[in-house]
Amino acid sequence: MTDLDRVLATVDADLDGALERLFAFLRIPSISTDRAYAADCRRAGQWLVDDLAGLGLTATLNDTPGHPVVTGISQLGTGKRVLFYGHYDVQPVDPLELWENPPFEPKIIEGPNGVKRIVARGSSDDKGQVMTFVEACRAYLKVTGTLPVDVTIMVEGEEENGSGNLPPFLEAHREELAADIALVCDTSMWNATTPAITVSLRGLMHDEIVVTCANRDLHSGYYGGAAANPLHVLSTIIGAVHGPDGRITIPGFYDGVVEPPDEVKAQWNALGLTPEVFLGPIGLSQPIGERGRSLVEMTTSRPTFEVNGMWGGYIGEGSKTVIPSIATAKISCRLVAGQNPVHVRDAVRAFVRSLIPADCTVEFRGGEGSPAVAVSHDNPNLAKASAALGDEWGKPAVTVGAGGSIPIVGHFKKTLDQDTLLIGFALDDDRIHSPNEKYDLASFHKGIRSWVRVLAALAA
Amino acid sequence: MTDLDRVLATVDADLDGALERLFAFLRIPSISTDRAYAADCRRAGQWLVDDLAGLGLTATLNDTPGHPVVTGISQLGTGKRVLFYGHYDVQPVDPLELWENPPFEPKIIEGPNGVKRIVARGSSDDKGQVMTFVEACRAYLKVTGTLPVDVTIMVEGEEENGSGNLPPFLEAHREELAADIALVCDTSMWNATTPAITVSLRGLMHDEIVVTCANRDLHSGYYGGAAANPLHVLSTIIGAVHGPDGRITIPGFYDGVVEPPDEVKAQWNALGLTPEVFLGPIGLSQPIGERGRSLVEMTTSRPTFEVNGMWGGYIGEGSKTVIPSIATAKISCRLVAGQNPVHVRDAVRAFVRSLIPADCTVEFRGGEGSPAVAVSHDNPNLAKASAALGDEWGKPAVTVGAGGSIPIVGHFKKTLDQDTLLIGFALDDDRIHSPNEKYDLASFHKGIRSWVRVLAALAA
Known part of the structure; x- marks a missing residue:
């Protein structure tokens, strides 16, 4: 049994523990846009600092003029480092009366076809996704006492409020945040069975x-x-x-x-996205x-x-x-x-x-x-991450672009001169920003397993 | 000396009397849009009724849901009848501080080049113009005891407020208002020396x-x-x-x-209206x-x-x-x-x-x-009125169209089935609707003389 297999087995065995930790995180109503929840935001940040410190990382709650930024840094001397980004703040919950379950009392609820879902505000956007990465690190550290690559985990508390204090934070911590590649877990899969890596954002x-x-x-x-x-x-x-x-x-x-290279276009064509699927829900049928x-x-x-x-x-x-x-x-x-x-x-x-x-x-x-931000299609980290995701999901990850901008990726490029791979396990039906937000239990579980594989692949 | 000459001489001799009457009319602040002046509007209407009754016309102050309509009707058996239209209401006067003279204290003021001007709200729009017609009738009646054509004078009090009550009034008095042609005195000359008859209005x-x-x-x-x-x-x-x-x-x-007929277009071309003159003041130079x-x-x-x-x-x-x-x-x-x-x-x-x-x-x-409203270019009344104006001003009247609509003309056509000639003596610099509204003394004097000639010509 390889290290990788043992780490994956530990992830599977500790899923209940991972859920317990996630639920504790979800119970903190860290709504960043409402000053009434400022103390809760700080509490959520501190919860994460404590958790990362428990893993042996150098964990800090960094004050800003707004909500604090959490950092957790390993110093394992692996020779390679990834910068992981996520956010611990969540959207407001109104209209509250549309929630079938209180938004800050997370629960596993069985959805259509018996699919198990974690239902709570922040379950998908972005606490659930942040914890997929943290749990992957936890399992690795538990089994091997180290990590395949060093990690700098940065989790901010103002993403839902414009991330206004993040660019100066990056500027002030450039050297501390230096890494070989940035990883962001705040995006979706192509669909429930097809993983995706977002490598470009339009400017x-x-x-x-x-x-x-x-x-x-x-x-x-x-x-x-x-x-x-x-x-x-x-x-x-x-x-x-x-x-x-x-x-x-x-x-x-x-x-x-x-x-884009022909093979990437071929991959896109193979996705078979139709006007009916993409435009139908907004009342249109013909791409212009x-x-x-x-x-x-x-x-x-x-x-x-x-x-x-x-x-x-x-x-x-x-x-x-x-x-x-x-x-x-x-x-x-x-x-x-x-x-x-x-x-x-x-x-x-x-x-x-x-x-x-x-x-x-x-x-x-x-x-x-x-300008647009794009990772070169021949970036070796992209190929490694893509193969790792393929191992977990049974089919290769598709390399896609996002039509809009995700400002943090531009800041990583501009301030830190770092390329970013956006790898997320959310689904389009997760109802982020809406009542009854959910994150499939499979997204969480296989998300953790995916990061285990990606961390291993990036070290190679 | 012909009747016409004697009537014109009487107009000249009685100019001071005509001014005195006009000033009395102008002193009444008949602002139709402001309910605070409702009694003044009625007073202005009543003043005109009294004046018309003094001429021997059957004069009536006709109530409406708004301000009353004045009618003055002659029954001289001339075999031809004109319907004259004007309005006794005026625009509000603010900003009052821009008036060099109180708006309802009419005064003769000498303007540039020694041109004498009657300055007051309503001097040009439309009390001064209304009185050109009334004074022409007065002079005719004084000299000849009759008029060349019978007249139905209709002067409303809501023109500056949308004339909302006029269409039903026309509908209710169709037979009483029947005439061979309608005359409106609420428009301008082409310029200070060129009379104009407006025969069409765009729809x-x-x-x-x-x-x-x-x-x-x-x-x-x-x-x-x-x-x-x-x-x-x-x-x-x-x-x-x-x-x-x-x-x-x-x-x-x-x-x-x-x-339009070629000769009308030729007349328009002869006017030599340039983009510089027409568009220059609004900051443009090229007609589109x-x-x-x-x-x-x-x-x-x-x-x-x-x-x-x-x-x-x-x-x-x-x-x-x-x-x-x-x-x-x-x-x-x-x-x-x-x-x-x-x-x-x-x-x-x-x-x-x-x-x-x-x-x-x-x-x-x-x-x-x-729809647009237009008098046929071969209407015989048009040729007669045009010649009469030519006699007064020394050059033929130009036949023009108005680019906008003057609703009353449409109502005359639709409700009374009457063609309208719009003959006015205002000038483009009269500042109607603005502070320091004026009506040149020559506009008033030659306006009266013009109507004397037009009335005579229409009878022929």
């Missing part, structure tokens, strides 16, 4: 476009037919952004965009992205141009025959690997300017951006 | 377009690139309404549009209407499509990365002679529907419309 550039024509609002009877209307100008511009093939027509917009691209590409590896808000003229009840002076659009672009936010901003602005009639003016307000 | 069709895509607002990271955005859909539609030549591309939109059309055509004899207001998504401070579910535009079309509002509405809706993607839906709210 974002947002801007506000303000078009002005006449120097005041005009009477549409007197001036209508002669005077320029900024809503027409802005609409014409927005209408010109996408071609009939779904491509963005802005010159230079796609500069530098990196295509670039022709010839899969839904996975459209939403993760391809950039977008989106109008998030637009307004001008009279927007009250009834009608008013006015030609407005000003029209405004808030736009944002999701960016992918290889795109420079400043270049994209400038390309968008040049495109808009090129369509502004001589008489009208345009002003831009915003233009902030952050 | 209006307004509608609200509501485009819905997904069944809820979406996260632009998760769905962006795949899910339809109603702001893009609506912008694309609005952007497609006008062609690069300024023409409206909606199939059927121009159906039935009547082209159909290529090859003059500014006068664009704003009076050609129909328009205008977005009056548009909105969707997040329109607050900062940014929000949402793909909205709904986007809305309030649109209106100015209509010209020959266009049917229902046909235009249906054409617009069909055009919009043709551009709605399969997944999205569109709903329309509104669609109310009123």
Whole structure:
């Protein structure tokens, strides 16, 4: 029997103990957005510090201007180190009356088809997921007295409240937090039987476009037919952004965009994600992205141009025959690997300017951006983690991208210059942020086993 | 010396008396929008009734649910009758501190270049203009004991407040108000030396377009690139309404549009209205209407499509990365002679529907419309009035259209089946609705003389 087998067997044997610890953690109502729970947040952090200290880690409750950050650091001299990130704070629980069980009284409840679920606020997001990693370390330390790789566990208490104090914390603890790779356990599997590693997050550039024509609002009877209307100008511009093939027509917009390797695209195609499954629940049936691209590409590896808000003229009840002076659009672009936010901003602005009639003016307000974050598809840690997950789940982990941003990953890259693998065991039906949040018992159990395998694989 | 000459001489000789009467009328603060002035409105109406009764007309203060309507009717058996319309109510006066002279203490003030001006609220809009007609009748009756044509003078007290009670009044007094032609004195000259007769008013069709895509607002990271955005859909539609030549591309939109006769267009071209003069003051320089059309055509004899207001998504401070579910535009079309509002509405809706993607839906709210109102260019009364004004001003009256609507003219057509000639002597710099409203003494004096000539001409 190998060390690995013995560690896995210990995980299985100690599942009740692991659940007991998780339940103790879940009973602390660490709602970070409500100041009334500040002491509870601190208590949750301290609970975790005590638990990590019990494992022999150097565990600290680090004060911040907000809720404290927990760190637990091993010094085993393994020659390799991973930085693990999670959060101990949870979302508010209202509407409380929709909970079938009190949110901070965790319980195992049998769901459809006899599936056992841990039901409580934070069970999935993110206390349950944090403890999969902690329990994996515990089992390893118990069986072998050491870990395959050294770990720096960092668990914050403000993720649900914007993580405002985390970037300065990273900045101040750069050397202490140095590692070979960061691991985040705050995401989902592809589905209940298919593990997933998220390796890229789209970036974002947002801007506000303000078009002005006449120097005041005009009477549409007197001036209508002669005077320029900024809503027409802005609409014409927005209408010109996408071609009939779904491509963005802005010159230079796609500069530098990196295509994923063919084998990754093949993997995505094999997932068979259909419009019916992805768009059906939101009342749509037809993807509007670039022709010839899969839904996975459209939403993760391809950039977008989106109008998030637009307004001008009279927007009250009834009608008013006015030609407005000003029209405004808030736009944002999701960016992918290889795109420079400043270049994209400038390309968008040049495109808009090129369509502004001589008489009208345009002003831009915003233009902030952050690039996409992506782990190279040939990063060796990715292959190792993927194989380890495959061993546990019986099928290879899929390598996916997230369409939105997870700010911590950008901070790891920017401040610590660390790549991140996001490996999580949540499921889409976990109802995170909603009443009756749950985490399948299998997610917890096999999550711990998965981390055991990943830790072993990363050491190799 | 002809009757006409003697009447004109009497007008000249009695100018001080006419001013005295006008000033008495102007001193009554008949602000119709403010209930605090309800008694003053009634007093202004009664003042006019007394004045008309003094001329020998059957004068009545007709109660309505709002302010009363004044009527004064002659029964001279001339065989022809005109219906004259004006209003005795005035706009509020605030901001009062901007008035150089109290608004209800009329005064003759010398303006630039020694031009004498009657300064008071209502001097131009519309008490001064109403009295040009009344004084013309007075002079005729004094000199000849009769009038060239019978008159039905109707002066309402709610024009500045929407004229809500006038349509039912017209309906209830259809027979009493029957006439051969209606005359309205509430408009401007083309400029200080060029009289104008307004013979057409554009109609209006307004509608609200509501485009819905997904069944809820979406996260632009998760769905962006795949899910339809109603702001893009609506912008694309609005952007497609006008062609690069300024023409409206909606199939059927121009159906039935009547082209004015070449001689009328020639007259408009001779006016030499430039973009500098018309658009300069509002900060524009380039007309956006159909290529090859003059500014006068664009704003009076050609129909328009205008977005009056548009909105969707997040329109607050900062940014929000949402793909909205709904986007809305309030649109209106100015209509010209020959266009049917229902046909235009249906054409617009069909055009919009043709551009709605399969997944999205569109709903329309509104669609109310009123047709343009136009006197035929070969109406004999028009030629007579035009010649009479030419005699007074030394140059022919120009025949123009108004770009907006003047609801009373539509009501005269619809309820009384009467054509209307709008003949006014106001100037564009009269500051109606603003502090220091004025009416040039020459506007008043030559206005009275003009009506004397028009009344004589209409009898012929």
